[in-house]
Amino acid sequence: MTIFTVIRQPGTNNDLAGAVAEHFASTNYRLNDESWLIATTGTARQVSDILGLSDGSRASGVVIEVASYFGYANPAIWTWIKNNWTTPPNG
Helix, strand or coil, X not given: CEXXXXXXXXXXXXXXXXXXXXXXXXXXXXXXXXXXXXXXXXXXXXXXXXXXXXXXXXXXXXXXXXXXCCCCCCHHHHHHHHHHCCCCCCC
């Protein structure tokens, strides 16, 4: 599967958290109140459409396809990425 980062536009009153929970209940990792990792097939546009971001009908934010990763974070994040990325790059 491909991993996408979904980021809610700060300062907007929307239900992006509800949309993520509804459509990607078992394939998301919530990083904080405004961002998630989502593992799914398809494109960033398709994820945006599903979440109601493309037309703003449910939320305001952006979807970014993850190409690589690196950093220092909670080990649970690295485990989630490794378990959900079909062919992860060397991170």
